[in-house]
Amino acid sequence: MTILIAPRVVPAQLPAAGHKQWKGLEFIYWRCWWNQAWIVQEISLARKAVFMCGETNLDAHDLFAAASFLHEHKLTNATMIDLTSAINLAEVRQACLENRKLDLFTLLISTRMYRASDKRDRIYSLLGLCTDEDASTIIPDYAMSAAEVYTNFARRLLNRGTLDVLTAVGDFRRRCIPDLPSWVPDWSISSRTQEFLLPGKEISAAASKDSEAKLNFSGNLILHAAGLVFDTVVDTGLPFVFPYIDMQVAYIFSPMETMNRAPFQHAILNWFVSYWTAIRLDEWKGFLSRLKTFGYPTGEEASHIYLRTITADSYPVADLESAYSAYCKTNMLSKPDREVKVEEIQESATFRTHLDRACHGRRMFLTSRGYLGLGPLMTERGAKVVLLTGGKTPYILRKEKSGEYTSRGECYVHGIMRGEAWDESIANEEFRII
Template identity: 25%
Template sequence: MSYFVYRALTPGINRIRLIHLQPRVVDNPCTTSAAEPTPDAPGLRVACDISHVSLEQPPPYFALSYTWGDTSQTCPILVGGIPFNVTKSLEIALVHLTPKDVPLTLWIDALCIDQNDEVEKTEQVQQMHHIYSKATSVITWLGPASENSDAAMLWIQRYGFLSHSFGIGTKPELQLRTLLESMESNPDKLSDQGLKTFLQDISIQLSSRHATNDGDNGSVAVALYQLFTRTYWSRVWVVQELAYGKDVQFVCGNMVVSEEMIHHALRLLRNFSHYERIKSGQNPQAINSAIASSTLDVRNPVNILKIRRARGPFPLIYLLRTLRTFQATDPRDRIFALLSFATDAAALGVKPDYQKSPKDVYLETTKSLIGAFYFDILSFCGVDHHIGGLPSWVPDFTCMSQRIPLQQRAMNRKTSPITTVLQPGFNASGNDRQTHAPYTLSQTSSTSLLLPATFVAEVTRAGTVWDRNAFGKWFQDLRAFQDTISPVCKGGNLKAVWRTAVADQEIRQGDQKPRLSELELDRVDDLLGDRDLTAADENTFLSLGLGDYVYQLQDVAHGRRPFLTSKGHIGIGPSEMAVGDFLYILMGSQVPHIVRSEAHGMVKLIGECYAHGIMDGEAMEDDLPIDMVNIC
């Protein structure tokens, strides 16, 4: 059997390939397209032709945004009458998109780029933002229809439209939470019967009170959850593809909805989830929080649409942090897929190069970010690496920890280009050292990093690793350290425990991530006090009206354990830390870090930590010596 062979693109003149998907012979989505079967390829379902065009003045075309799927599961299609293997996922998409009458012109990465030519791939990837921005429309293929997908798409179309029509979220008095609280406390206050019906409908359809623990497959909430957790929403390339498209249409099976309707529906889901979380703190019987947290988690789609609508570009560090859980088939694409809309990619000297190994791409990217004083890239470092040979100070972007970083980068949309700021505003290394921390790669090794740092203390006790089913044990371990807390921990030992448990921060409020207020701290202290928390669970806190506090606790405690140092600091650090590790402040970093002694005077970076009493530069006021540490 002969197979399709690419004709090389003319180099240096912005040429791209387009495919022309041929109409099907019979009006049936499961039949072959117009190309006649050949002895080499009997009964193939998809046929297309391919052409070379100038990107400067291309003909009208659509760009496809989709999930590659399992690359080991392939099937042939016809390209120019010759068989060509594509993933099963792409073949299914092309079957659904096959036109009835005239050819459909498309740009599809798997077909329009020679994936076996690393030089061409590097050149074409650098053009992808132009390719998507010049397309007539971006077709977003979410996948074939499933049991509940039509119901989810219809809900998005209907309630996205109604949300837009009623102006939900456009004014303070039209915020969803305000409207729902008003309807619950005084339904007669809402004079608009249509709006009242709308609020009643979404309350019934989305509320976890109307879902069941056995995963009621007929519920709207479950249908939406299944749609918004499809693999598509975790693929890193789709962010760029949607960010640059002039127009975006979302397709699932035979259903189509606009980006605008997806946007309004996602706002409803996100804000309703927040409303239920607030209610759970007031009335724990009103919500099954396990169902609510899983059913209405739409963070990935929200982040994708937020980046698209903000119209960037953005600092690379913001994109890496915001999209840290997204995946790519090629591990190098965890970086390369972000570069076209990273404000500082050129200044950092990071550009796509498929002739480099994943290890070298990750190493050079991290080195460039640290050189630009983005020390928060170290938040993603951990002991586990899937890619061999990475030093401990370089994140493995293929296996990012589910542990949430202690700080988040908030977007400042008022600046151009968009800037970001770390929140909450910790400053462990002190103001006068924040932006002038020299670094160099060690002369003894191409992968060792020399950084100025201050030794604070040794870890003498380490508590239980967070486990939602052992909630009370984790808290009691932390509380057991209170009698040995250093006097540096101002405000009382027990209050230091309450602050440490949530890394001294509150639930995000819009783009803000505030430190734990004195008012909230006093409330927590009054309600918990000397209460025995050994058998405590989530409902213990909810029943006391501490919904926000317990949700922040669960966020920050995941993947972490309490610890105590030789100087009486309490804190929470990475689950991989152990007694005998050391607490250091790396100059330029806003948070402290745990390191482990290695051979030849080197240390291994274990991860960032919260250490109460030194998060605002207090340790630097003690004139502790600053030495160069060699991190391997």
């Protein structure tokens, strides 16, 4: 059994994992500064930016270039540096420098990990970067509550005929703002998931084909949407969320702990992540026996369906089997019969990226008609898989005792993502989403 503790970095003339030079970078990239909402505008609009850390000055270009290098060469596991904020900030800054168009919704998703002491500033702090109509028509009004600001913005998006805002709803259990309708994202919290429709990294989805959205509102809080119930969730797997890391992340990854961590602690943390992932994927494989017994509606092999589902069909199908094999060899899921090749390590890292994007913060589910999918953490038995007019993905809705629905968010269902289940003639059921 082989465990990939850290990729070799010697050929690139870089220090070994755990070296004090890596710890210096960790100390910089783990600082709370990277998660402040207002820095996005400050850094992105500056023609030249300099980072000051103690008595050291660092050119922003160099710091972003280092983050890009580590990210592109899959060195984050070796260093345990979280580069998400730095990479996203660099992308927004580059877009501004190149005068590319930026809409507020895309900016909000791209900067989801950033925090603001005033929750309304998650939206207001980005207006200076927008190039769409929101930049001139949304006027900061601090007399409004955060719930009102978020709800009004969600309505603006929906009134444009796009349901993309429903993909960003997120985990209900972590919501911080009371009185927020279920169809409105809580932008004040970071998301455990990467939205399936994240601009630039979106999966191929046209579940409702090219239908036009049919929406209206009751008052300001109830969304009326037209569509059809495709199926009902009958079983769910355990959530793909690292439990120990979620609870202890502030301790494990604090700057001081990072500076003091020995090389073997890097190995232990990497081992834990790989081991936990192996356990969760093994648990999800329990759905395979049912697929093999009853067959799948599309006629595909169960193992093939499983692999396409855990990557949300984002990985090239022709390379999927070999990539998964490489991933198993380097992440404790199988016993290799030979030494793992460098190419397999790289292929494994790429597969792991697709796996994490699709699965993290979600759970696997099975429907009554035998379809396999990935849904939000709050997906539960009895929930409805719904296709809405104008929607790109299916959605998970829960029917309440009042007859109204609460939105749980987007989902992936293998076999219906390209309109296979869409029928315009019966897509006229009204869903009152509160």
